[in-house]
Amino acid sequence: MVPPGDETSGNVVLRVENLHKxxxxxxxxxxxxxELRRGETKVVIGPSGTGKSTLLRCINQLSMxxxxxxxxxxVEITNRKVDINAVRQSIGFVFQDFNLFxxxxxxxxxxxxxxxxxxxxxxxxxxxxxxELARVGLADKADAYPAELSGGQQQRVSIARALAMDxxxxxxxxxxxxxxxxxxxxxxxxxxxxxxxxxxxxxxxxEMGFARAVAxxxxxxxxxxxxxxxxxxxxxxxxxxxxxxxxxxxxTELYGExxxx
Amino acid sequence: xxxxxxxMTILLTLALLGLGLTAGIPIGFAQVYGYxxxxxxxxxxxxxxxxxxxxxxxxxxxxxxxxxxxxLLPAFAASVxxxxxxxxxxxxxxxxxxxxxxxxxxxxxxxxxxxxxxQAIRSIILxxxxxxxxxxxxxxxxxxxxxxxxxxxxxxxxxARLGSLISTRIQYGRGxxxxxxxxxxxxxxxxxxxxxxxxxxxxxxxxxxxxxFEMKGxxxx
Amino acid sequence: xxxxxxxxxxxxxxxxxxxxTLELTAFSISLGFGLGIFLALGRVYGKPPVRIISNGYIxxxxxxxxxxxxxxxxxxxxPYLAMIGIRISPFSAAVIAxxxxxxxxxxxxxxxxxxxxxxxxxMAARSMGMSKVQAIRYVILPQALRIVIPSWSNELIYxxxxxxxxYFLSLTELTFTGKKIIAKTARTxxxxxxxxxxxxxxxxxxxxxxRMLENRVRVPGLGEHAEHR
Numbered sequence: 001m002v003p004p005g006d007e008t009s010g011n012v013v014l015r016v017e018n019l020h021k022x023x024x025x026x027x028x029x030x031x032x033x034x035e036l037r038r039g040e041t042k043v044v045i046g047p048s049g050t051g052k053s054t055l056l057r058c059i060n061q062l063s064m065x066x067x068x069x070x071x072x073x074x075v076e077i078t079n080r081k082v083d084i085n086a087v088r089q090s091i092g093f094v095f096q097d098f099n100l101f102x103x104x105x106x107x108x109x110x111x112x113x114x115x116x117x118x119x120x121x122x123x124x125x126x127x128x129x130x131x132e133l134a135r136v137g138l139a140d141k142a143d144a145y146p147a148e149l150s151g152g153q154q155q156r157v158s159i160a161r162a163l164a165m166d167x168x169x170x171x172x173x174x175x176x177x178x179x180x181x182x183x184x185x186x187x188x189x190x191x192x193x194x195x196x197x198x199x200x201x202x203x204x205x206x207e208m209g210f211a212r213a214v215a216x217x218x219x220x221x222x223x224x225x226x227x228x229x230x231x232x233x234x235x236x237x238x239x240x241x242x243x244x245x246x247x248x249x250x251x252t253e254l255y256g257e258x259x260x261x
Numbered sequence: 262x263x264x265x266x267x268x269m270t271i272l273l274t275l276a277l278l279g280l281g282l283t284a285g286i287p288i289g290f291a292q293v294y295g296y297x298x299x300x301x302x303x304x305x306x307x308x309x310x311x312x313x314x315x316x317x318x319x320x321x322x323x324x325x326x327x328x329x330x331x332x333l334l335p336a337f338a339a340s341v342x343x344x345x346x347x348x349x350x351x352x353x354x355x356x357x358x359x360x361x362x363x364x365x366x367x368x369x370x371x372x373x374x375x376x377x378x379x380q381a382i383r384s385i386i387l388x389x390x391x392x393x394x395x396x397x398x399x400x401x402x403x404x405x406x407x408x409x410x411x412x413x414x415x416x417x418x419x420x421a422r423l424g425s426l427i428s429t430r431i432q433y434g435r436g437x438x439x440x441x442x443x444x445x446x447x448x449x450x451x452x453x454x455x456x457x458x459x460x461x462x463x464x465x466x467x468x469x470x471x472x473x474f475e476m477k478g479x480x481x482x
Numbered sequence: 483x484x485x486x487x488x489x490x491x492x493x494x495x496x497x498x499x500x501x502x503t504l505e506l507t508a509f510s511i512s513l514g515f516g517l518g519i520f521l522a523l524g525r526v527y528g529k530p531p532v533r534i535i536s537n538g539y540i541x542x543x544x545x546x547x548x549x550x551x552x553x554x555x556x557x558x559x560x561p562y563l564a565m566i567g568i569r570i571s572p573f574s575a576a577v578i579a580x581x582x583x584x585x586x587x588x589x590x591x592x593x594x595x596x597x598x599x600x601x602x603x604x605m606a607a608r609s610m611g612m613s614k615v616q617a618i619r620y621v622i623l624p625q626a627l628r629i630v631i632p633s634w635s636n637e638l639i640y641x642x643x644x645x646x647x648x649y650f651l652s653l654t655e656l657t658f659t660g661k662k663i664i665a666k667t668a669r670t671x672x673x674x675x676x677x678x679x680x681x682x683x684x685x686x687x688x689x690x691x692x693r694m695l696e697n698r699v700r701v702p703g704l705g706e707h708a709e710h711r
Contacts, residue, residue: 062605089611099602103625103701113610116620147703158606165610312639312685313678314646317657321674324664329671407547414650421549428557441558448546448554455545 011038012073013169013200014059019068021054028054029065030224036169036202041195043211044204046221047247052204053096055221056171059202060091072168089117092162092170096178098154100146106133106157107142110164118165132160136190152183156190169200176207208252212236220244262427263446266420270454273340273409273419278402280345285352292357294382303353310350316411318343323415340412348405355401359394360386392469399462403455410451420447489676492663499659500680506645506655509577511638514584519623521585522592527618536589543586552579552647572651584641591633595626628699635692639685646681656680 014036021029028051036042044052057063059070061077061084069078077087100109107129114125133139136156146154155175162170175191176184188210195201195214205211211218212232219229220241228235228244239245291303310318323339326332334342363386371381413422424447428440483491524536543551556575563570570578599622607617646657654662660677664670 060609062608085608085611085613087611088609091609093606093609095602095606097600097602099600099606101603101606101621101625102599102703103621103628112620113612116616117611145702147701161606161610308686309682312643312682314643314657314681316646316649317660317674317678317681320657320661321671321678325671325674327670328664328668403545407549410547410549411647413549421547421553424550425553428553432557437561441554441562444550444554444558448542448550451547451550452542452545 012036012071013038013040014202015071016055016059017069017071019055019058019070020066021051021058021063022066023054028224029058029068031068032221032224032226033068034219034226034229036200038200039198040216041199041201041203041214042217042219043215044202044219044221045206045208045211045247045251046227051224052221053173056093056173056202056204059171060088060093062093085117089113089165090168092165092167094155094158094162094170094172094175096174098146098151098158098178100154100158100161102146105143105145106138106149106160109146109157110161113161113165129160129164132164133157135163136160137186150183151179152186155179155183155187159187159190159194163194169202170194172201172203172205174204174206176205206251208248220247222247263420263423263443263450266418266423267450267454269417269419270406270409273337273344273412273417274402274406274458276341277345277348277409278405280341281348281352281401281405284346284349286356288349288353289356289360292353293360307350307353310347313347315344315347315408316414318347319411319415336412336415336417339415340409340417344405344408344411347408348401351401351404352398355394355397356390358397359390362393363389392466395462395466395469399459399466402458402462406455406458407451420450485672488667488669488672492667492673492676495659495663496656496676496680499654499656500684502648502653502659503642503645503655504684506573506576506580506648506653507638507641510580510645511584511641513577513581514588514637514641515634517581517585518588519592521589522596523618525589525593526596527614540586540589543583544590548579548583548644549647549650551583552576552650555579556651572648572653576645576648576651576653580641580645580647583644584637587637587640588634591630591637592626594633595629596622598629599625628701631692631696631699635689635696638688638692642684642688643681 012035016035017033019029019032020027032051032055034042044055046052054063058065061070065078069076071077072087072090075082075087077084100106101112104112107126110132111125111129114120114128115122118125120128130139130142133142136159138153138156138160141149141153141157146157149157159170159175172191176187179187184207188207191201191203191210192214203210203215215232217229218232218235220227220235220243222243228239228241230239235244236248239248288303288306291299292307295303319340322343323334323336326334326339367385367389368381371385372378376384409419410421412419413425416422424443428443431437431439521536521539524532525540528536552575555578556570556572560570603621603625604617607621608614612620645655648655649658649661652658656677660673664673667673
């Protein structure tokens with residue numbers, strides 16, 4: 001049941017080293033370090049406001065960390081000399097608010113990165129876009145505008161948009177938090193499918209069912225540091241910290257086991 | 262020397278705003294609460310006075326009335342009348358918008374505690390509408406202040422006209438270089454007047470502010 | 483001659499004047515459009531010095547009367563322009579003044595439209611590797627241009643009305659043409675009424691055309707009809 005990547009093919013896709021980030025007086029990240037290997041899926045959990053979103057934004061440099069480094073394969077992307085736009089083509093980002101481009105159809109939302117950033121030919125881009133939309137189950141909504149789609153559909157389009165760029169890894173920032181309960185399932189299904197097919201994913205979420213199903217590791221963050229990390233089995237049954245146990249208990253109660261198969 | 266035009270400009274502005282206010286409130290009112298014929302009439306008024314350039318209105322009421330009907334309005338009065346009626350059209354829009362921005366629920370709540378329509382309008386709707394109207398009204402004030410310069414077309418001795426007169430006097434020879442300076446000074450005086458006006462209106466806005474009751478801007482997460 | 487006969491007789495000349503009015507408006511609003519977008523982008527995305535200059539420009543041109551700007555350009559500048567051998571015609575001066583003025587207002591409308599687009603769109607665009615320029619070009623501007631149409635329509639209408647200020651430069655646009663007719667016929671009130679009616683007609687027609695344009699480029703969920711989640 002656990003997806004490939006567990007055999008530690010040895011290829012580290014993402015390495016985060018001692019990240020620090022401060023907002024005003026508050027230090028939101030206090031030395032975060034971890035690694036992500038190819039094909040692995042790691043889920044970051046923790047109380048709100050502990051910097052989980054900030055962590056993701058520091059990775060693709062939407063926010064600049066105050067200290068520390070981030071490595072994508074063997075390139076240090078926190079280095080100012082690196083062309084961040086080129087790097088971002090290899091890192092997919094799925095936002096809590098979807099952030100689809102309102103003036104474009106679903107199809108164009110997926111293809112615009114291909115035509116404008118990757119400079120693909122229009123026909124090739126559209127073809128690829130269609131296949132990605134089909135992959136997330138929305139082939140028939142290609143010509144719909146974001147406003148005409150449900151939240152779950154919009155989020156799936158945004159996943160297709162990220163996938164179209166053939167990224168080395170995808171970051172998910174609470175992808176289901178803005179969705180109505182009935183719509184969460186369709187998005188999680190897509191994500192589970194992705195994880196099982198070998199995509200490297202770093203997901204910030206409360207969806208424990210999802211984590212149990214596909215995460216190689218769960219990272220528990222609190223107070224700006226990683227309190228504990230380990231496989232779902234480890235954390236759920238043998239967590240080292242009382243706090244971890246408490247938190248897991250609470251959110252499993254609240255959010256249930258959706259997405260579990 | 263230019264400074265002599267300032268009082269006239271201010272006078273023009275206040276007079277025509279006053280006219281605009283006095284006519285604008287009822288018209289705006291009529292558009293929201295009036296019977297159909299009244300609403301149509303106000304809509305027509307508004308379209309007409311907003312579709313005609315201010316300059317044409319001024320010329321119409323001054324030269325037009327004087328030469329065709331021998332009604333000789335003083336230039337000052339003609340300007341105030343023309344610009345004031347025009348401002349009334351814009352102000353009626355402001356008040357209409359403000360009244361309509363007051364949430365529907367307010368009227369419903371007022372009626373359900375037994376107020377008549379009139380009472381509800383007077384004590385619940387209008388006080389709120391008034392506050393909502395202040396920012397756009399401040400815009401109207403700046404707009405009007407600048408339009409007073411058009412009165413120079415018919416000889417009113419306001420700021421812009423004085424600027425022109427002085428420029429004509431020095432336009433020959435070396436003096437011509439100073440014309441630019443004159444106009445820059447005129448422009449700056451208008452700027453100062455605009456800021457002063459905005460500042461005072463801002464003061465008004467603060468005094469009547471209700472916490473939490475404003476036109477909502479973007480909500481940040 | 484009664485009113486209608488009179489109106490009919492002066493119509494040809496007035497229509498010539500109308501053409502000039504429309505030309506003035508077209509040129510100046512276009513100038514305003516190009517410069518306005520530039521200023522708005524400067525104000526939203528530019529570095530501090532750029533922002534200050536844009537802001538200063540906008541404050542000046544919005545805070546001072548158009549007439550003053552016009553006279554400044556037509557009477558104040560030529561002595562200096564003569565030194566470098568440039569002479570400007572009344573038409574050019576009018577277009578420049580109206581255009582610079584319009585740019586300031588249009589800049590504010592664009593700025594509002596750009597800022598109303600949720601920040602997330604910019605983030606999403608950057609996250610897929612678009613540079614700032616690309617994001618502005620392919621994501622922000624296409625939306626902003628649609629959002630701005632109602633305000634821009636307003637600006638166009640204003641342009642038509644304020645082109646009448648070219649009267650002060652003795653340019654034969656509609657209003658001044660009216661004056662010339664009056665000089666010959668002395669039928670002051672009637673002439674100005676007809677002039678006013680022509681302006682009204684133009685404004686109504688243009689408003690209608692703009693409304694049709696707005697409908698053509700409408701995208702569901704974008705603009706003032708959108709519901710903001």
